[in-house]
Amino acid sequence: MSSSHFQLSLPDWVQPYVASLPEQIQDVSARMQVAIALARYNVDNGTGGPFGAAIFEQNSGRLAAAGMNLVVGKHCSLAHAEMVAIMMAQSALKTHDLGRAAGAPYQLVSSTEPCAMCLGAIPWSGVQSLVCGANDADARAVGFDEGEKPSDWQGGYQRRGIAVECGVCGEDAARVLRDYAASGGEIYNSGA
Amino acid sequence: MSSSHFQLSLPDWVQPYVASLPEQIQDVSARMQVAIALARYNVDNGTGGPFGAAIFEQNSGRLAAAGMNLVVGKHCSLAHAEMVAIMMAQSALKTHDLGRAAGAPYQLVSSTEPCAMCLGAIPWSGVQSLVCGANDADARAVGFDEGEKPSDWQGGYQRRGIAVECGVCGEDAARVLRDYAASGGEIYNSGA
Numbered sequence: 001m002s003s004s005h006f007q008l009s010l011p012d013w014v015q016p017y018v019a020s021l022p023e024q025i026q027d028v029s030a031r032m033q034v035a036i037a038l039a040r041y042n043v044d045n046g047t048g049g050p051f052g053a054a055i056f057e058q059n060s061g062r063l064a065a066a067g068m069n070l071v072v073g074k075h076c077s078l079a080h081a082e083m084v085a086i087m088m089a090q091s092a093l094k095t096h097d098l099g100r101a102a103g104a105p106y107q108l109v110s111s112t113e114p115c116a117m118c119l120g121a122i123p124w125s126g127v128q129s130l131v132c133g134a135n136d137a138d139a140r141a142v143g144f145d146e147g148e149k150p151s152d153w154q155g156g157y158q159r160r161g162i163a164v165e166c167g168v169c170g171e172d173a174a175r176v177l178r179d180y181a182a183s184g185g186e187i188y189n190s191g192a
Numbered sequence: 193m194s195s196s197h198f199q200l201s202l203p204d205w206v207q208p209y210v211a212s213l214p215e216q217i218q219d220v221s222a223r224m225q226v227a228i229a230l231a232r233y234n235v236d237n238g239t240g241g242p243f244g245a246a247i248f249e250q251n252s253g254r255l256a257a258a259g260m261n262l263v264v265g266k267h268c269s270l271a272h273a274e275m276v277a278i279m280m281a282q283s284a285l286k287t288h289d290l291g292r293a294a295g296a297p298y299q300l301v302s303s304t305e306p307c308a309m310c311l312g313a314i315p316w317s318g319v320q321s322l323v324c325g326a327n328d329a330d331a332r333a334v335g336f337d338e339g340e341k342p343s344d345w346q347g348g349y350q351r352r353g354i355a356v357e358c359g360v361c362g363e364d365a366a367r368v369l370r371d372y373a374a375s376g377g378e379i380y381n382s383g384a
Contacts (some may be wrong), residue, residue, distance in 0.1 A: 120309030
């Protein structure tokens with residue numbers, strides 16, 4: 001066996017961007033614009049696909065973690081934006097359950113509706129709210145494979161106590177996907 | 193934001209165990225016994241939950257990566273056995289797509305049928321075969337939350353070209369789950 005160690009670092013452009021943000025962001029659209037900016041800067045800097053995510057302390061509006069798609073560059077098919085944000089938040093807070101961490105409840109804001117993997121992962125993370133920008137159809141329209149999702153995943157989340165809000169700044173978020181595809185960005189999950 | 197780095201190392205007991213294995217393991221039951229042993233040693237060493245996984249070069253039978261549940265100790269709700277094995281294999285082979293890596297096709301052998309997150313993740317990994325030991329009902333019977341899975345996930349996998357074989361050494365694998373629960377092991381995903 002050749003590896004017993006895994007590591008993942010955010011790209012260098014992330015920290016200056018995050019440092020430029022207000023300390024607290026209350027408005028859900030403003031939180032979504034952070035996720036969308038993470039998606040766009042990720043593409044512009046050539047560090048990954050057109051997906052961004054951010055975890056906020058829901059009440060204070062403080063940013064707990066940023067994530068972006070790092071699949072190809074970091075050699076990790078699990079490194080979707082939502083997963084990266086969850087890993088970083090839990091690592092910083094030293095808990096596998098954000099629902100019991102200081103600062104809870106936490107809200108995950110994702111520039112695009114999560115794929116099947118991320119939808120499965122979010123309930124294990126302890127976040128208590130999910131906000132999505134672009135929808136599933138927007139991602140599939142440019143060729144991304146979103147996987148097989150439960151037919152009523154939003155109902156399932158609500159039964160678990162996870163609030164869901166979709167379509168927040170959806171057009172802005174979808175534009176990042178379309179621009180990426182139009183510029184010839186790699187659609188690595190095409191199943192091809 | 194407090195973290196831009198994530199790392200995950202396998203427990204110290206893993207390398208000596210892996211080094212004790214034959215260089216090539218052809219029989220699927222023998223491969224499953226590796227996954228089951230990883231689950232049991234993980235519990236015995238107090239390093240995580242009763243789940244193990246291993247990725248093999250399907251044709252040669254060489255082990256590419258080992259994984260085990262490291263959720264609580266590593267502060268990472270994503271660190272299920274299958275996810276850890278995928279991260280380690282892709283990191284070692286420096287690719288996000290095991291389907292295109294030297295040694296392909298790869299086979300993921302999991303001591304228990306994957307949860308909803310892992311079921312979503314496996315098609316993104318590039319493995320072309322999944323072998324399961326204990327089944328979904330075995331995991332739920334001791335209190336683990338397996339999440340909302342697509343009703344015909346096996347059919348979905350087959351349509352993607354991922355072969356599935358379930359119930360391999362299922363009783364041996366289920367015994368690890370039951371022993372863990374009987375000894376008072378933490379059922380951290382109970383949704384409680």
